[in-house]
Amino acid sequence: MKRFAGWTLASPATLVVIAFLVLPVLATFWTTLTTPGGPLEPYLAFFGSGFRRTVLWRTIQVSLATTAIALVVGFLTAYVISRAPRWLKSILIIAAVFPLLTGVVVRSFAWLIILGRNGILNNFLISIGVTAEPFAMLYTQGAVITAMVYLFVPLMILTLAGVLESIPEDLIEASASLGATPAATFRQVILPLSVPGLIVGAVLVFTGSFTSYATPQLLGGESVMMMGTLMYQQAMVTFDWVSASTIAAVMVVITIAIVLVMTRLARRLNPMAV
Amino acid sequence: MTRSVHPALIALAVLVFIFLVGPLVIVVGAALSDTSYLTFPPQGLSLRWFENIFEIAAFRRTIVTSLQIAFISTGIALLIGIPAAYAMNRYRVQLPGWLSTLFVLPVLVPELVLGFSLLKSVAVQFTIPIYISLVIGHTLLVLPYVVRVISASLAGFDFSVEEAAISLGSPPLKTFFTILLPNVRSGVIAAFILAFITSINDVSISIFMTGPGISTLPIQILAHTEQFFDPTVASVSVLLMVLTVAVMAIVERTLGLTFLAK
Numbered sequence: 255m256k257r258f259a260g261w262t263l264a265s266p267a268t269l270v271v272i273a274f275l276v277l278p279v280l281a282t283f284w285t286t287l288t289t290p291g292g293p294l295e296p297y298l299a300f301f302g303s304g305f306r307r308t309v310l311w312r313t314i315q316v317s318l319a320t321t322a323i324a325l326v327v328g329f330l331t332a333y334v335i336s337r338a339p340r341w342l343k344s345i346l347i348i349a350a351v352f353p354l355l356t357g358v359v360v361r362s363f364a365w366l367i368i369l370g371r372n373g374i375l376n377n378f379l380i381s382i383g384v385t386a387e388p389f390a391m392l393y394t395q396g397a398v399i400t401a402m403v404y405l406f407v408p409l410m411i412l413t414l415a416g417v418l419e420s421i422p423e424d425l426i427e428a429s430a431s432l433g434a435t436p437a438a439t440f441r442q443v444i445l446p447l448s449v450p451g452l453i454v455g456a457v458l459v460f461t462g463s464f465t466s467y468a469t470p471q472l473l474g475g476e477s478v479m480m481m482g483t484l485m486y487q488q489a490m491v492t493f494d495w496v497s498a499s500t501i502a503a504v505m506v507v508i509t510i511a512i513v514l515v516m517t518r519l520a521r522r523l524n525p526m527a528v
Numbered sequence: 529m530t531r532s533v534h535p536a537l538i539a540l541a542v543l544v545f546i547f548l549v550g551p552l553v554i555v556v557g558a559a560l561s562d563t564s565y566l567t568f569p570p571q572g573l574s575l576r577w578f579e580n581i582f583e584i585a586a587f588r589r590t591i592v593t594s595l596q597i598a599f600i601s602t603g604i605a606l607l608i609g610i611p612a613a614y615a616m617n618r619y620r621v622q623l624p625g626w627l628s629t630l631f632v633l634p635v636l637v638p639e640l641v642l643g644f645s646l647l648k649s650v651a652v653q654f655t656i657p658i659y660i661s662l663v664i665g666h667t668l669l670v671l672p673y674v675v676r677v678i679s680a681s682l683a684g685f686d687f688s689v690e691e692a693a694i695s696l697g698s699p700p701l702k703t704f705f706t707i708l709l710p711n712v713r714s715g716v717i718a719a720f721i722l723a724f725i726t727s728i729n730d731v732s733i734s735i736f737m738t739g740p741g742i743s744t745l746p747i748q749i750l751a752h753t754e755q756f757f758d759p760t761v762a763s764v765s766v767l768l769m770v771l772t773v774a775v776m777a778i779v780e781r782t783l784g785l786t787f788l789a790k
Contacts, residue, residue: 260619264627267612267671271630274664278649279637285648327544334541337533344785346545348776351785353548355772357729359746360765363753364551367558367566367762374554374568408548412788436534465638468731468746472753482640486735489644499648502641509638 279506285499296500306484310504313481316395316470317463320402324459325452327403328410333444335411336418347415354408362472365401366392369473398474405469406459413458417451418444446525453520461509481505552769559762566759577759578766587764589741590748597744598727601666602674605723606716608667609674614708616675617682631675634668639732642668647736658739665733670723677722677783681715714782721782725775728768 287293300306335346353361368374369391376388391397421444429439467482474480479487481501489498554568562572581587616628634642643665651661685708693703709716734744743751745768749761779785 258622260615260622263611263615263619264623266608267675268627268630270608270664270667271633271671274646274650275633275637275642275668276630278645279641281649281653282641282645327540330537331541331544334533334537346541347785349545349549351776351788352772353552354788355725355775356552356769357746358731359729359749360555360768361551363749363761363765364555366753367554367568368551370566370757372565372567404547404551407544411544416786461638465640465732467640467735468750471750482638482732485640485644489647490736495648498644502638502644505638506641510636513636 282499283503283506285496286503289496296496297504299497300500300504306501309479309481309484312395312478313464316399316402316478316480317460319399320406320463321456321460323399323403324406324410325456328407328455329414329448329452331407332411332414332418333440335415336421347412350408350411350415353404354412358405358466358468359472361405362401362469365397365404365473369397369400392473393475393477395474395478398470398478398480401469401473402463402466405466406462409458409462410455413455414448414451417448417454421447449523449525450520453516453523457513457516460512465505465509555762555765556769558759559766561759564758566757566762577763580758580760581763581767584752584760586743586748586751587745587760590743590745593742594728594745597662597666598724601663601727602670602720602723604663604667605670605674606720609671609719610678610716613675613678613682617679617685618687632672635672639669639730640735643733643736646733651737658737658742662734662737662742662744665737666727666730669730669733670726673722673726674719677719677787678712678715680787681712681718681783685711718779718782718787721775721778725772728771 286296289295335343335350338346366373370376371388371390371392373391375391376385379385380388425443425447426439429443430436434442465482466480467486470478470480470483471486474483481504485498485501485505488494488501557568557570558566559577560573560575561567561570562574562576563570581591612631616623616631646661646665650656650664651658656664689711690703690707693707694700698706729746730744731746731750734747735750737744738747745764749764753761776785779788
């Protein structure tokens with residue numbers, strides 16, 4: 255009896271995940287492998303279409319740009335937080351958690367108000383005489399990247415704040431007492447020790463951007479179609495479920511490949527690992 | 529103490545926090561504006577856009593649906609997630625390693641893919657009603673949070689206390705409710721609240737699960753912004769932010785907000 259206690263308790267959750275996640279997702283993959291044209295046909299169609307290749311390439315570009323900006327901004331901000339006095343630290347953490355717990359729709363919507371044709375930014379630029387005509391800022395790649403950076407910087411800050419917090423103060427003091435300037439300590443001690451955290455953060459932001467839907471939908475529209483919005487359009491507007499399943503499969507393969515490669519890299523680059 | 533930070537870095541951090549908080553302040557301002565279009569700073573203060581939310585039937589309906597779905601799916605996730613987290617901590621040796629991977633799968637698989645797959649397999653192929661499919665989708669969405677938070681609070685639990693109760697004749701189920709559950713109470717509250725807010729905010733799964741008369745609040749917000757550019761959505765956003773503040777207060781009292789940074 256006791257021998258199976260663990261399984262008994264874990265089985266409801268296990269069954270739910272297998273029945274409603276593993277099997278349906280596998281069924282989606284299966285759809286792409288069992289078309290009349292043979293298992294490769296949907297993928298040849300996907301990569302053979304100039305439009306789809308453009309969407310894939312654009313999604314990669316937007317996700318890479320978002321990741322790169324979020325890494326730099328998030329890391330420097332997390333560093334400042336880690337050096338801040340305790341009272342200020344908790345305020346800054348709250349300021350980072352609040353946007354994170356506020357929904358994607360709300361946070362993307364905010365940029366609709368800012369970047370719109372009659373939005374705050376255009377009104378401001380007109381009032382200070384930079385331009386007479388409002389700029390078309392919505393439905394551009396820049397708008398999507400801006401909103402995505404906004405979306406993911408808090409995640410990066412929190413991930414890295416945790417990592418920086420765990421660097422022993424002794425190491426930093428030792429570096430300083432051996433004559434290293436704060437800049438040298440930052441470059442030679444803090445940065446290398448943060449590499450695993452930077453990789454985790456980069457993976458979270460890249461996969462999050464790569465598979466996002468609400469932000470490109472609201473701020474990119476038809477003109478900045480990304481993998482998520484294209485998949486939704488194929489599934490729910492044109493009802494081409496083979497095509498939607500193919501996009502889903504491409505998305506999952508790229509996501510999992512990145513997670514696997516990067517976590518392996520993180521393990522190899524961890525200077526604390528012996 | 530090597531607390532000195534370059535002034536340029538401090539300036540950058542200040543800018544980053546203005547960037548983080550500013551847009552949300554703008555949403556609050558736009559929600560309070562008396563104008564019929566979105567603007568900031570607000571022109572004339574008014575709460576009429578808050579009233580307007582409840583005058584639109586679709587908002588009334590989706591707010592109710594979103595709350596129902598969040599409560600039901602979080603409840604189910606706790607019911608199946610707490611025993612799973614307990615089993616993985618208590619009977620670690622019995623259970624295979626892939627089980628913990630299985631419970632993080634909902635995070636690893638893109639939500640859009642999960643939503644679409646559920647629509648295709650569960651809702652269409654097995655003709656399970658959309659509402660139930662929505663509950664299933666959200667249960668999967670929040671399960672990893674439940675398992676992770678409960679596991680974290682069980683990590684500090686000394687199982688020999690439980691052994692002692694059982695060896696003194698306490699039946700297992702009673703032991704669970706009188707010994708274990710009180711010890712992980714704050715974990716359960718935090719798991720509930722994090723799961724709840726995650727469900728309320730979800731777009732990528734719910735977007736595939738709309739049917740006649742069924743939709744969730746975030747999907748209704750998306751639909752509304754595509755047609756109207758009035759401050760109604762800003763007002764709804766403010767309501768959601770109020771909910772976020774409540775969630776943060778509860779998380780801070782139970783797990784501590786720094787838990788989210790781990």
